[in-house]
Amino acid sequence: MASRAGRNKAAMSQPGGSDASQIGAVTMQTVARMAGVSAMTVSRALKSDASVSQETRERVLEIVRQVGYVPDATARVFATRRSGFIAALVPSLNNSNFSDTVHGMSEAFDAAGLQMLLGDTEYSLSREEDLIRAFLQRRPEAIVLTGGAHSEGTRKLLRSADIPIVETWDLPKEPLGDVVGFSNEEAGAAIVRHLHARGRRRIGFVGGKSSFDTRGSQRRAGFKKAARALGIPGDRVVLAGHSPVSMTQGPEALAAMLARWPDVDAIVCVSDLSAFGALAECQRRGIAVPERIAIAGFGDFEVARCCHPRLTTVAFDCAGIGRKAAEAALAALEARARNEIRAPATVRIPFRVVAGETA
Amino acid sequence: MASRAGRNKAAMSQPGGSDASQIGAVTMQTVARMAGVSAMTVSRALKSDASVSQETRERVLEIVRQVGYVPDATARVFATRRSGFIAALVPSLNNSNFSDTVHGMSEAFDAAGLQMLLGDTEYSLSREEDLIRAFLQRRPEAIVLTGGAHSEGTRKLLRSADIPIVETWDLPKEPLGDVVGFSNEEAGAAIVRHLHARGRRRIGFVGGKSSFDTRGSQRRAGFKKAARALGIPGDRVVLAGHSPVSMTQGPEALAAMLARWPDVDAIVCVSDLSAFGALAECQRRGIAVPERIAIAGFGDFEVARCCHPRLTTVAFDCAGIGRKAAEAALAALEARARNEIRAPATVRIPFRVVAGETA
DNA sequence: TCCGGCTATGTTATCGATCACATTGCGCAG
DNA sequence: CTGCGCAATGTGATCGATAACATAGCCGGA
Numbered sequence: 001m002a003s004r005a006g007r008n009k010a011a012m013s014q015p016g017g018s019d020a021s022q023i024g025a026v027t028m029q030t031v032a033r034m035a036g037v038s039a040m041t042v043s044r045a046l047k048s049d050a051s052v053s054q055e056t057r058e059r060v061l062e063i064v065r066q067v068g069y070v071p072d073a074t075a076r077v078f079a080t081r082r083s084g085f086i087a088a089l090v091p092s093l094n095n096s097n098f099s100d101t102v103h104g105m106s107e108a109f110d111a112a113g114l115q116m117l118l119g120d121t122e123y124s125l126s127r128e129e130d131l132i133r134a135f136l137q138r139r140p141e142a143i144v145l146t147g148g149a150h151s152e153g154t155r156k157l158l159r160s161a162d163i164p165i166v167e168t169w170d171l172p173k174e175p176l177g178d179v180v181g182f183s184n185e186e187a188g189a190a191i192v193r194h195l196h197a198r199g200r201r202r203i204g205f206v207g208g209k210s211s212f213d214t215r216g217s218q219r220r221a222g223f224k225k226a227a228r229a230l231g232i233p234g235d236r237v238v239l240a241g242h243s244p245v246s247m248t249q250g251p252e253a254l255a256a257m258l259a260r261w262p263d264v265d266a267i268v269c270v271s272d273l274s275a276f277g278a279l280a281e282c283q284r285r286g287i288a289v290p291e292r293i294a295i296a297g298f299g300d301f302e303v304a305r306c307c308h309p310r311l312t313t314v315a316f317d318c319a320g321i322g323r324k325a326a327e328a329a330l331a332a333l334e335a336r337a338r339n340e341i342r343a344p345a346t347v348r349i350p351f352r353v354v355a356g357e358t359a
Numbered sequence: 360m361a362s363r364a365g366r367n368k369a370a371m372s373q374p375g376g377s378d379a380s381q382i383g384a385v386t387m388q389t390v391a392r393m394a395g396v397s398a399m400t401v402s403r404a405l406k407s408d409a410s411v412s413q414e415t416r417e418r419v420l421e422i423v424r425q426v427g428y429v430p431d432a433t434a435r436v437f438a439t440r441r442s443g444f445i446a447a448l449v450p451s452l453n454n455s456n457f458s459d460t461v462h463g464m465s466e467a468f469d470a471a472g473l474q475m476l477l478g479d480t481e482y483s484l485s486r487e488e489d490l491i492r493a494f495l496q497r498r499p500e501a502i503v504l505t506g507g508a509h510s511e512g513t514r515k516l517l518r519s520a521d522i523p524i525v526e527t528w529d530l531p532k533e534p535l536g537d538v539v540g541f542s543n544e545e546a547g548a549a550i551v552r553h554l555h556a557r558g559r560r561r562i563g564f565v566g567g568k569s570s571f572d573t574r575g576s577q578r579r580a581g582f583k584k585a586a587r588a589l590g591i592p593g594d595r596v597v598l599a600g601h602s603p604v605s606m607t608q609g610p611e612a613l614a615a616m617l618a619r620w621p622d623v624d625a626i627v628c629v630s631d632l633s634a635f636g637a638l639a640e641c642q643r644r645g646i647a648v649p650e651r652i653a654i655a656g657f658g659d660f661e662v663a664r665c666c667h668p669r670l671t672t673v674a675f676d677c678a679g680i681g682r683k684a685a686e687a688a689l690a691a692l693e694a695r696a697r698n699e700i701r702a703p704a705t706v707r708i709p710f711r712v713v714a715g716e717t718a
Numbered sequence: 719t720c721c722g723g724c725t726a727t728g729t730t731a732t733c734g735a736t737c738a739c740a741t742t743g744c745g746c747a748g
Numbered sequence: 749c750t751g752c753g754c755a756a757t758g759t760g761a762t763c764g765a766t767a768a769c770a771t772a773g774c775c776g777g778a
Contacts, residue, residue: 439733
């Protein structure tokens with residue numbers, strides 16, 4: 001077996017090669033003995049700021065390299081009572097908006113020497129709670145959530161966790177801590193006003209059925225509110241398929257919309273993905289976009305910028321949400337470390353309507 | 360401050376409410392004292408199989424609920440010498456092929472009670488090494504990698520880690536352990552043969568520049584090999600942009616291809632994303648697809664199935680790769696637990712050309 | 719009656735690093 | 749020459765759970 005062979009090879013000393021022993025078999029004690037110092041000195045030598053003589057440090061580091069010593073984070077966590085983990089939950093990893101956010105977050109946390117425990121709630125409140133319960137056992141130093149809708153069990157867990165909490169992508173009414181997001185309702189309203197300004201009067205909305213996708217339902221609420229305010233019908237709503245919203249829902253939704261309201265002259269989709277699906281279906285059916293029907297989406301996905309004609313959409317800085325969420329978490333941790341009081345803050349991320357060629 | 364208020368509230372007992380104390384403040388000892396038993400009994404009560412009387416177990420679990428006790432995984436890891444972690448690395452999380460694989464993996468590992476430490480190498484060998492170095496400090500029980508190209512430092516680290524290793528998405532020449540993948544070279548050849556069978560003779564290839572994206576370069580190698588075998592030119596290659604390959608590279612690549620080889624009658628793109636970008640650019644320029652130029656991609660992304668006309672592509676079961684990779688890792692762990700010998704295996708994932716409307 | 723064998727539970731040591739405190743040795747001012 | 753102060757290093761306790769072993773109490777058969 002490969003691994004066993006590896007272990008044997010590691011145990012032998014090889015001429016001229018720095019030869020790594022099995023990770024886990026070599027502890028700080030081992031290194032200490034080989035260097036003729038105490039474990040504490042090894043520990044200090046591995047920190048950059050601790051007071052160790054130059055000579056000792058070099059000797060220790062050389063041995064660390066030779067034996068391939070890898071520190072045991074578990075022991076460090078246990079001793080320092082700091083896990084070095086940040087828990088982060090998104091509804092779906094398979095959505096470039098959220099994975100951009102994750103990416104932005106991970107850059108900031110990486111720089112702070114923190115590792116992310118990443119979880120995918122699959123748009124389910126109970127799965128969110130299960131994930132949080134599992135993650136809390138690892139004692140994360142902070143937690144970043146998507147949205148402001150959580151189960152009562154989740155809220156209770158988070159209250160007793162007593163760690164900084166950041167909610168993203170939404171502006172919750174009763175935030176659990178910091179917030180980095182935008183009003184999806186306003187975004188929904190903005191796109192309706194955009195279509196109205198371009199002469200559309202019979203506008204429909206296509207969303208998903210999931211009740212946990214509060215961002216989707218708020219966009220829908222914004223659609224209705226703006227339609228009423230503009231004096232145009234706001235009841236032309238089709239809900240197709242469950243979250244996560246995908247391109248395949250577009251054709252189905254378009255069919256339902258045209259069947260019920262054949263005179264529809266614009267369709268707002270809850271996501272660029274379904275908007276693109278609807279656009280492609282229009283092309284398939286020979287429906288002229290935007291002449292006969294205008295189409296708009298949300299999210300400024302890459303497909304919106306690349307497809308032909310380009311999708312009109314609502315853009316926001318997804319990676320920026322992640323970065324700012326991480327910054328909020330780090331600020332909260334910093335304040336705690338200094339034993340300072342810090343009131344949770346809300347960072348509003350701007351959004352803007354990007355006029356494409358479909359509306 | 361919310362958290363401080365939470366802490367105070369937690370310290371007070373509330374009438375009629377099960378009131379969670381601060382996580383971390385309550386240990387197994389606390390629960391044990393309240394239940395009038397030893398910590399060991401609490402530990403046993405929390406396991407389903409250990410021998411504790413029904414009555415004691417219920418009493419302990421009731422107190423656990425009341426005080427909101429959350430076990431400390433760090434201490435458990437320390438005591439049991441099992442981290443419960445699996446390290447998993449993908450080149451990019453923002454790619455639905457890989458996030459499907461992650462999803463498939465996480466289902467299998469979840470079921471086994473293992474948590475994933477997820478890392479994004481950003482198509483960089485040195486970042487892969489850094490991530491592995493960081494992850495190994497957490498003592499993962501196994502590690503799943505993407506591809507077979509790794510730095511020498513990575514190989515050394517993995518050798519001494521002495522844990523099961525699974526490489527995915529490729530068929531490495533010198534595997535580090537189990538393999539779950541397919542031959543990207545054969546996939547590249549297959550799509551060329553498909554185009555040839557449909558009468559195309561002047562086929563170009565569009566790829567990315569990254570050298571770490573071995574899947575991309577193997578598809579290219581397959582393209583060349585098949586072209587030679589069929590007696591058609593295999594030198595019509597355009598490399599545009601760095602990995603990750605994206606839709607935006609399509610237009611640029613198409614332009615370069617047409618400038619250099621104006622008579623090209625088919626384009627194979629290294630990914631559906633750039634293929635879609637090229638398709639949209641053709642539509643913009645009024646180039647008939649597939650009449651004037653055929654287009655094919657790889658990956659069977661959702662956009663390939665939804666766009667109009669539908670993309671011809673090469674499909675493989677991405678989630679299945681993840682599931683099977685997890686199964687391989689679990690099998691290896693199982694064998695180790697039983698102290699059995701188990702030779703690493705290679706699982707070949709089938710792929711197939713999906714004829715769309717673009718070729 | 720006694721003891722083997724079982725169930726339910728307790729006791730002690732342990733995992734590997736780090737913290738707080740103790741100690742050594744040396745240079746230098748008084 | 750003495751002793752202060754600093755730099756470099758060592759010592760012992762500690763974090764929370766669990767493995768391994770020990771023990772108490774009970775039942776039933778010889």
